[in-house]
Structure formats: C-alpha cells, structure tokens
Amino acid sequence: MNSLCVNLLNPPFSHIYIEKGVVDHPNTVKILSRFPKSTQVIIKHYKDIFNRSRQNYPVQKQSQNLIIAEKRPPFVYRGSPLCQNFGNDNFYYANTVINCVYNCEYCYLQGMYPSANIVVFVNLDDIFGDVRKLLKSDPVYLCISYDTDLLALEGFLGFSEKWFEFARFYPHLTVELRTKSANLNSLEKLTPQENVILAWTLSCEYVWEKYEHGTPSPMQRLNCIEKALAKGFQIRLCFDPVIYIKDWEDEYGRLIEKVFRELPAGKIKDVSIGGFRIPCDYLKDMRKNNPNSAIINYPFNAVNDVYSYPPDLSDRMNSYMLGLIRKYMPEEKIFTWK
Amino acid sequence: MHGVVPEDTDFMIMIFTALYCEAKPIIRFFGLKKDTGHHLFQVFKNDDIILLVTKPGIVNAAIGVTHLCSAYPPNPSDLLLNIGICGAGDRNIPTGTVYLCNKIYEMDTGIYFYPDMIFAHPFEESGIVSSSNPVSEKHSADIPELLADMEASGIYRAGILFFQPHQMFFIKIVSDYLQSDKIDSSIVSELIGQNIPEITAWITRLHDGMTNSSPVFSPEEEKMLAEVSKNLRLTVSMQNQLRQAARYYKLQHGNFSANLSSFIKKENVLPVKNKHERKRAFEQLMREFA
Ligand code: SF4
Numbered sequence: 001m002n003s004l005c006v007n008l009l010n011p012p013f014s015h016i017y018i019e020k021g022v023v024d025h026p027n028t029v030k031i032l033s034r035f036p037k038s039t040q041v042i043i044k045h046y047k048d049i050f051n052r053s054r055q056n057y058p059v060q061k062q063s064q065n066l067i068i069a070e071k072r073p074p075f076v077y078r079g080s081p082l083c084q085n086f087g088n089d090n091f092y093y094a095n096t097v098i099n100c101v102y103n104c105e106y107c108y109l110q111g112m113y114p115s116a117n118i119v120v121f122v123n124l125d126d127i128f129g130d131v132r133k134l135l136k137s138d139p140v141y142l143c144i145s146y147d148t149d150l151l152a153l154e155g156f157l158g159f160s161e162k163w164f165e166f167a168r169f170y171p172h173l174t175v176e177l178r179t180k181s182a183n184l185n186s187l188e189k190l191t192p193q194e195n196v197i198l199a200w201t202l203s204c205e206y207v208w209e210k211y212e213h214g215t216p217s218p219m220q221r222l223n224c225i226e227k228a229l230a231k232g233f234q235i236r237l238c239f240d241p242v243i244y245i246k247d248w249e250d251e252y253g254r255l256i257e258k259v260f261r262e263l264p265a266g267k268i269k270d271v272s273i274g275g276f277r278i279p280c281d282y283l284k285d286m287r288k289n290n291p292n293s294a295i296i297n298y299p300f301n302a303v304n305d306v307y308s309y310p311p312d313l314s315d316r317m318n319s320y321m322l323g324l325i326r327k328y329m330p331e332e333k334i335f336t337w338k
Numbered sequence: 339m340h341g342v343v344p345e346d347t348d349f350m351i352m353i354f355t356a357l358y359c360e361a362k363p364i365i366r367f368f369g370l371k372k373d374t375g376h377h378l379f380q381v382f383k384n385d386d387i388i389l390l391v392t393k394p395g396i397v398n399a400a401i402g403v404t405h406l407c408s409a410y411p412p413n414p415s416d417l418l419l420n421i422g423i424c425g426a427g428d429r430n431i432p433t434g435t436v437y438l439c440n441k442i443y444e445m446d447t448g449i450y451f452y453p454d455m456i457f458a459h460p461f462e463e464s465g466i467v468s469s470s471n472p473v474s475e476k477h478s479a480d481i482p483e484l485l486a487d488m489e490a491s492g493i494y495r496a497g498i499l500f501f502q503p504h505q506m507f508f509i510k511i512v513s514d515y516l517q518s519d520k521i522d523s524s525i526v527s528e529l530i531g532q533n534i535p536e537i538t539a540w541i542t543r544l545h546d547g548m549t550n551s552s553p554v555f556s557p558e559e560e561k562m563l564a565e566v567s568k569n570l571r572l573t574v575s576m577q578n579q580l581r582q583a584a585r586y587y588k589l590q591h592g593n594f595s596a597n598l599s600s601f602i603k604k605e606n607v608l609p610v611k612n613k614h615e616r617k618r619a620f621e622q623l624m625r626e627f628a
Contacts (some may be wrong), residue, residue: 007458007547008457008458008543008544008547009456009457009458010455010456010457010458014455014458015440015455017452039440039455039463041440041441041452041465043441043450043452044450048450048452049452052452052498052503053498054498054501054502054503055454055502055503055504056502056503056504059454059456059502059504060454060456060504062456063456063457065455246590291551291553291554291585292551292554292589293589294586294589294590297582297585297586297589298586299579299582299583299586299627
C-alpha cells in the first residue's frame, strides 16, 4: 500500500516528537514556536520512534513528522567513497538533520533509513566542538547537507545560518552545503563567505518533472543561483546524479546550455559530474518500497556492493557531460566521479 | 482455528476488543455473525470486518491478535483497530471522550510503542499506559500518561508482526477515573455504542482511501518470463537479471511482450543444449531490453 488519499492525511509535522532531554534546548523552543498547532509527544530517545520495525517509508513520506533529538557521538563522519571529495583529503560530513522534505525517487535516504520522518539534532554546539577538534591538526572539508536539504529547511530551522557563522572563525574549514532549494528568503539572511560553498544539484527538465517530487524546477534553482552569485556566494554546480533516461543526450544538452546561458560561468567555483550510484542494500529496499519506479528499477551493474550504470554507459554519460561543460568551464574546475 | 483453511481471507478491518460488552455494539452496528470455527476466542465477522474478543490483559491481547492474524494474514491495505474503554487519570475529562493513542507505555517492561500518526482524525489524542494489573486511582500520580488500559501494548506487540505501524489504531473511550472494577457492562456497551458511528465512519473512510499498488508483471507476462527461463534453462541469477531488465523495460515503455515474442521466434536460439549456448542466448535475450 503506497498511495493514500491526500485528504485523509495529517499535514506535515502534525506531530513533533521531542526527546525529553532537549525539551528546553533553545533550538527546540525556536522550532516548536514555528509549529504551534502540532501535537507534541515526549519521547526518551529518537531511535525509539525513528528505528521502529516495519515502518513504511513511502507512506510516511506523504505525511512527515518531526523528531527533535540530541546527537550523540560520533558527531562528524568520514566522507563516503561514493561521494565526490573535490580533491580534499580530510573529507568529512556531519548530520544535523536526517531526511528531507523533498521526495526524489532516486534518493538513497529511502534505502538508508527505516523512517521518512525528519530528525533534527538540536545540539549543534557539540558538532561544532568536534569540528574544532579536527581543525586543530588539519584543514577540514565538511559536507553538512548530505542526508537532508538544509537550505530547504532554513525557514524554520536556521541551521545554515549557524554553520555560516561558525565557519567564519575557521579559515581552514571548508563547508559544502548541498541543496535543490530555491529559497531566496533564506539566502537573504546569509552572508557570503569564502569557505562556505553552496552546491546546487541541477537536473534536466525530464528528471525533475518525473522523479524529483516537490523540488523547485531547474529554472527556479537557476534563478536562485543567479541571485546567490550576484550576492557573492561561492557556488558549485552538481550534475550529480546524471540519470539515464530516454533521449538523455538531448535532455542534458539542453540543461547545460540553459545553465550557462543563465549563469556567468566565470563566477562559478567548480562543477561536479556523476552518474547515479548507490549501495546495493539501499537499492534493494528502495525497490521493495517503490516497485513501480522506473528510475530505480534500471538493471544496474553491481561492483563491490555498489550499483551503477554499466561501465560503457557510465563512460559515455561522463564524457558527454564533460564535453558539454568543458565549453564553458576550464577542465581543472570540473570534477567527475568515477 | 483448528486447521480450518479460511474460505475468504479478504478482510479489510480487524477489530480487537478486550470484553464482549465492548464488542457488542460493534457486532450490532455491522451485523457481524459469530464465526464458530474459532474455539479459543469469540470471533465475529462479515465480508469486510472481523472482530475478536481477546479477554482482558496484555498477554491475552497479544495471543488474540496473533491467533486471528495467523488465521487470516492481513494484506498491506488492511487495518487493525483496537477499541476499548480506558481509565483517565484526570477527572476533568468527561467519560465518553474518545482518544486515539499516539504512544503506548507498557508499565510492566517500561517499553514505549508508537503507532504512526499519519492520518487526520476527529478524536482527542493521548498516550496510554498498558498494565497487566488494573491501575487504581490512588496510583494515578505514578502513571506517566493520561490514560490507562490493560491491552494496548499487547495488541501492538503482536500486531506489529503482521501490520506496519501506520495500519494500527488504538481507540480508547474514557469510562472511569481508574476505578474500572466499578463499571457495569451495560455502561461499557453504551459508551462504546454511542461513539461507534463516528469511529466506524472514520476508519471506513481511511480504508477506502488506501490503494494497493498492483504488481508490475501481469499474469501473462509472468507466464512468458517463466517459459523463456525454462526454455533457456536460465540460472537463478540469470532469471533475476531478466526479470529486472523486463521490469525496467515495462516501467519505461509500457510493455515487453513484443520483445520476448520476437526473441522466442528467432530460430537460432532454441533449444539450448549446453552452458555455452545458454550464455549466448541469454546475452541475445538481454539485448532485446537494451
Ligand atoms: S533533495 Fe536530495 S536529500 Fe532531498 S530527497 Fe532529493 S535527493 Fe534526497
């Protein structure tokens, strides 16, 4: 049972589950003030609700609730080899939020987590503390918006702003905030910084329309990026994941053309390209949850427990994308995931 | 159910009450008939609804749910509904108030259970304490939730083996202020009865709004795939690859029958006599879906 009549559902965040230990945390108080109508349920530990057995991710996705919790160690993780490190050695990521308000059919979160409810960890200071420790020995490259879209939540969370403020004091820290949002209001509140990169994922029209449910259109994202560039933010463009679809060359050709028609290539920090890839275990769960999705039912190749497109197709897609982007950007600013 | 194979396993809503007097108004409302095939529990049903009286207590509740769900395994659009009376720790709550429980605390073990709160509903909401022994009013300060009963956690524990958390609903009607020994069964029936129209209207609407996703392959397509797999003597791994390619092709293009037929018609493919021929034929088959 995967689809439900919309008028039967509670609105998003109708219920907010709050760990007893963080009820009075200032970030909790702030979040709760934004949802005065939500029913609050006090819990002992977020995993009591987030890790329940037999939850239905797609059903929960249709009426997501919020869980407010305390992050326990580890606060910062080593970056996954499936993610692009943009030439940075000390590649880490931190989760202040788990799960996303958008609903991309290919999103690995559906295979990674047992629940679609959104967990917000309010004790950012503990995470900052750990980053500070890491910075004592080496520069750090830190991705803060992998298991969520932090900018899309900025309206009620304000965590992007807090990361910007934190990064200001640590020149050896480079923060990447990945997003598909077009949240101009939130951008207004952020001050551009050399060491914070706003990384926009861009998809062709077809992929957006068919598979990136609830996300702003490519054009809306481009408008937002344009404003961000004008304000002086560091901007990264991520053509990642590139998805194999019918007429993919035309679709992605049009996308690249549009992107560089709208945006001044010279102001863009760098670009990444990467074909769809995912740990085998995650995809198995995703297929079980969403058996009618074409995109995740592609007959991928499994190598070292990771599914991706067959090597010849992967190579063709990468070199096609590279060929297009090279027309606008110098090669050293283009990072291809292989 | 002493080994009786149920004729119709297509129930949609499974209702569990602890007491017959809780079940009575529901039986009457839906015109349920006693199912005499069950000797351990009282079971009542019609085409869409099946109700079991568990008898009071957490363990009885769990056994009752397991019994019925084992006999009639629910499908992903079926619902579990636990209806019963409960005590309230606050005398300001009028008797007859209907609650949907968003949290169940099992007093005996200290474990919490959480049904999903995905669906809109017209009731009050609260957590509930389930305890093997009745909680008395003088201990009301010790219970961490507003309501108390003796079954909800047992229903959840057993229910979660068969249902997902969004399919289970715990509806409790306040009957007393933790003096359950003083309640007359006719009052219990009345309290439940007066709320049954609203509860059933809600749960029926919910059930009607749920749709099962249909299988990707039609029976004919399943037959074709099985036939090709047999004729080519495909290994299990090859069969899985074929099914995955066919599934993707169907979801993208709507149909793959023509591809399979055209492949079968190719004279040089069948029969396959050895591993080498099978490999070659399989590669040729997979190209049909490229
Ligand atoms: S925006 Fe990113 S994190 Fe959010 S659903 Fe889409 S892929 Fe997942």
